[in-house]
Amino acid sequence: MPKSPHPRATVAASLSLVFLTGGCAYLEGGGSQSADPDSPECEAFSQWQGNEGTVSVYASIRDEEAERMERSWQQFADCTGIDIQYEGSGEFEAQVQVKVDGGNAPDIALFPQPGLLARFIDAGDAVPAPDSVRTLAEEGWSEDWLNYATVDGELYGTPLGANFKSFVWYSPTYFSENGHEVPQTWDEMIALSDAIAADGVKPWCAGIESGDATGWPATDWIENVILREQGPDVYDQWVGHEIPFNDPQITEAFDRADEILRNEDYVNGGHGNVQTIGTTSFQDAGMPILDDECGMYLMGSFYAAQWPEGTTVGEDGDVFAFNLPPVDPEEGTPVMGGGEFVGAFADRPEVVAVREYLATAEYANSRAAEGAWFSAHQGLDLDGLEAPTDRLGAEILRDPETVFRFDGSDLMPAAVGAGTFWRGMTNWINGEETDVTLDYIEDSWPS
Amino acid sequence: MTSTPTPPVGGLPAKAPGKTVDRSRESSAARVRKRLSTTAASVVAVVIATVWTLPTAGLLISSFRPEEEIKNTGWWTFFTDPQITLRNYGDVLFGTASQGQLASYFVNSFVITVPSTVFVVVLAALAAYALAWVDFPGRDWVFLGVFALQIVPLQMSLVPLLSFFSEGVTVAGVQLMPAWDLQGALAFTNVWVAHTIFGLPLGIFLLHNFVSQLPRSLFEAARVDGAGHGVLFRRVVVPLVVPALVSLAIFQFLWVWNDLLVALIFAGGGVETAPLTVRLAELAGTRGEEWQRLTAGAFVSIIVPLLVFFSLQRYFVRGLLAGSVKG
CATH class of the missing domain: 1.10.3720.10 (MetI-like)
Known part of the structure; x- marks a missing residue:
């Protein structure tokens, strides 16, 4: 007797066929929705139309921040038909190297460290900015910024977002209740610290725990102090290792930071003694400000995202920030910060179009409208910045009086900037002598 | 397990004929089994298992606590001040992530x-x-x-x-x-x-x-x-x-x-x-x-x-x- 075909097998076979034929378009990853290119909303993007394609963007920005960024270029993508495939990873620094070495480089990468971009420039992987991008960049940013992405007179990247790493967070309510004022000079700040300490409150809190990167918040402290104590020229020499890491000028700056960070009368508000700095995460370190257990906390502008929901950030709110005051006000306003640079590994027309768009003031405003972001772009509309600290940061960054320097540890060789400098600072917080720490870091500098 | 070296079992010839070896192997296996099933051994096993599971249990408890509690206090404070929320699971599973559910x-x-x-x-x-x-x-x-x-x-x-x-x-x-x-x-x-x-x-x-x-x-x-x-x-x-x-x-x-x-x-x-x-x-x-x-x-x-x-x-x-x- 011939065996009849199993009905279930037939169904399964035909189902899989249906899926196979129907799923192919999906599997190829095609089918991006686009707006009518002739509609009035798309007029602003007409210059980039006609370059349809896919551009992959890779960066360390992820989760909510990444969503905001993707929304900010959505209209550009819809109108031009350029499909921007964004990928964010916490392992960006290591992975981008693997991707490039493996021949799978992203079209565009957003580098948070100019030093990393420089490595790809040296290796010949990064593509220089075309003239159109260069023109836009020169209109948008000061020389201080562009220098960080320029090698041998050739511009390789344009700045994107900015961080302000000289912010001192404080509670305006606490300050006004106790008659304290925002200090304008370093000496005023020390006097203020003494006054707060006299009230029985620790004037400073700090925390440098950050997983594998433990120690980096302390490097920001040192960099800020060097920039203020010794000025931008010494800072540049120090970062570029033209003067040794253990130069006497650097020792002086360490001693100045020492007066605050390792002073039992000043730290560690809300957490305990000096040693707790090493074990408190930078995310948690500033929280005692809300409970009036700590007066001030030096941390970047991105700390705004850490405050719990319901905290008012503002000049009259629960928390606000001021720029760490200069030692000598005559020297201008030194600011230490960071930011991303848009580097590219391809020069297809659609990649160039995206690079151009990211360098415009329109993009900056579109991104700023999504919130929690600012840049040093001259064309950025300050009224579009929702958060008061973002507005303050952008205002100071664009001020011609401002002397901007990039976070030094992001410019140093990774062995130091993301290694011994962090470890050295951690040991220093735990009581290591300043000389020993400086010698340790100096010895580790790759020759 | 112990750091003290155990002396060779007395009376057992190093190279005994097959039968003797078999018997001694049996008895030593039985001895091990016997020792491992004493009350003390059970207590030790339970203690090890508890210590081993404790961090995971803490994580589980934390996952039901509100954000501020997680960030400011340890999970053990849950027992004195229980506050339960499913917000974390909501965020993770159906969060705002436009496409990142x-x-x-x-x-x-x-x-x-x-x-x-x-x-x-x-x-x-x-x-x-x-x-x-x-x-x-x-x-x-x-x-x-x-x-x-x-x-x-x-x-x-x-x-x-x-x-x-x-x-x-x-x-x-x-x-x-x-x-x-x-x-x-x-x-x-x-x-x-x-x-x-x-x-x-x-x-x-x-x-x-x-x-x-x-x-x-x-x-x-x-x-x-x-x-x-x-x-x-x-x-x-x-x-x-x-x-x-x-x-x-x-x-x-x-x-x-x-x-x-x-x-x-x-x-x-x-x-x-x-x-x-x-x-x-x-x-x-x-x-x-x-x-x-x-x-x-x-x-x-x-x-x-x-x-x-x-x-x-x-x-x-x-x-x-x-x-x-x-x-």
Whole structure:
């Protein structure tokens, strides 16, 4: 007797066929929705139309921040038909190297460290900015910024977002209740610290725990102090290792930071003694400000995202920030910060179009409208910045009086900037002598 | 366990005739069993188990606590001040992430893990059989090579393998193999191949030990009955090594499910192909400002390995023992 075909097998076979034929378009990853290119909303993007394609963007920005960024270029993508495939990873620094070495480089990468971009420039992987991008960049940013992405007179990247790493967070309510004022000079700040300490409150809190990167918040402290104590020229020499890491000028700056960070009368508000700095995460370190257990906390502008929901950030709110005051006000306003640079590994027309768009003031405003972001772009509309600290940061960054320097540890060789400098600072917080720490870091500098 | 050296058991001759050895072995096994089932040993076992589970329990409790509580106090304060919320799970599973809802990454994880496990188990079983029971020249050398491959850390092969996928193979300017250039969801193929390659050496080695221990008489009897290699493999070998196959499958499943590195490089971070682990790594935000989500995220991702482990547990223990205890 011939065996009849199993009905279930037939169904399964035909189902899989249906899926196979129907799923192919999906599997190829095609089918991006686009707006009518002739509609009035798309007029602003007409210059980039006609370059349809896919551009992959890779960066360390992820989760909510990444969503905001993707929304900010959505209209550009819809109108031009350029499909921007964004990928964010916490392992960006290591992975981008693997991707490039493996021949799978992203079209565009957003580098948070100019030093990393420089490595790809040296290796010949990064593509220089075309003239159109260069023109836009020169209109948008000061020389201080562009220098960080320029090698041998050739511009390789344009700045994107900015961080302000000289912010001192404080509670305006606490300050006004106790008659304290925002200090304008370093000496005023020390006097203020003494006054707060006299009230029985620790004037400073700090925390440098950050997983594998433990120690980096302390490097920001040192960099800020060097920039203020010794000025931008010494800072540049120090970062570029033209003067040794253990130069006497650097020792002086360490001693100045020492007066605050390792002073039992000043730290560690809300957490305990000096040693707790090493074990408190930078995310948690500033929280005692809300409970009036700590007066001030030096941390970047991105700390705004850490405050719990319901905290008012503002000049009259629960928390606000001021720029760490200069030692000598005559020297201008030194600011230490960071930011991303848009580097590219391809020069297809659609990649160039995206690079151009990211360098415009329109993009900056579109991104700023999504919130929690600012840049040093001259064309950025300050009224579009929702958060008061973002507005303050952008205002100071664009001020011609401002002397901007990039976070030094992001410019140093990774062995130091993301290694011994962090470890050295951690040991220093735990009581290591300043000389020993400086010698340790100096010895580790790759020759 | 103890640091004090145990003196040799008195009265036992070093090289005794077979029978004596057997008897003493029995009695020592019985003695061990007896000692391990005392109350004190049970208490110690319970204490170890508790200490071992405590951090996970803390994580579980934390995952139900509100964000501020997690960030400011330890999980043990839950007992004095219980506050329960499902917000973390809500964020993780159905959060604002426009396309980043965990469900799609969950599917991706399965799409990556199941084929990678099946490929490894099938290929390793076939290879193990061939290396153990098919006579061909150089067999031992092949096995030695496979064995040696286990030493190569997978990190070393990431870049070559990636360039194999994205640039093809070129020797002296001649393109021997084109680039794969798989877009969209087809990029899963890269991950399957990568995981299979990385999983095979251990798999072959593990199964080879099992398969080669099967009694020769079985194979001879089957051959007399007219069985070829195909029948031998299907009807004799596979049924006998099921525990080993299952334990290899569990190993491989857990390894692939928990893998972040291979997925990051070969699957990328897009919602189309990235598995759960990649999403979990991003969950905390660029600067870790939302790390309270990790508590819930960890438990969501733990569920599947737990299910797999508990449902196949009896095979797992049997498979492990079958490899270590012979005779």
